[in-house]
Amino acid sequence: MAASWTQTDPDPSCFRTSITFVNSGDRGTAGGSLVIYVNWLDQIKVTKATDSVTAQIPPVGRGETVRMDYRFCLQGRPADTYAAATQWNYAIYE
Structure with missing residues (x-):
């Protein structure tokens, strides 16, 4: 299976993403941290x-x-490329 990405921001050094967090547990969370890997x-x-x-x-x-x-915007963009989020990891704290 092939993956494909599209440029999400007019600035090719930047990308945009939206993430929805749904708490279906029996208590609230204290927050968390998110790591997004970019190619x-x-x-x-x-x-x-x-x-x-x-x-x-x-x-x-x-x-x-x-x-x-x-x-997010990153430095060091190679010519004729754009930033794309390719993987997300997260941790939620109780």
Whole structure:
């Protein structure tokens, strides 16, 4: 199966992503942390090793849903490429 990405920001050194956190547990969270791995792409070919960015996840109360819209910009963009988020990892704290 092939993956494909699209440029999400007019500035090719930046990307945007939205993530929705749904707390279906029986108590609220204290927040968390998010790591997004970013590749520089030319069409769908990776042209440079992965970089990463981090962000905080806000507390999410019991039964709440929180949507976060993120925009990140990175340095060192190779010519004719754009930044694309290719993997997300997160940790939620109780």
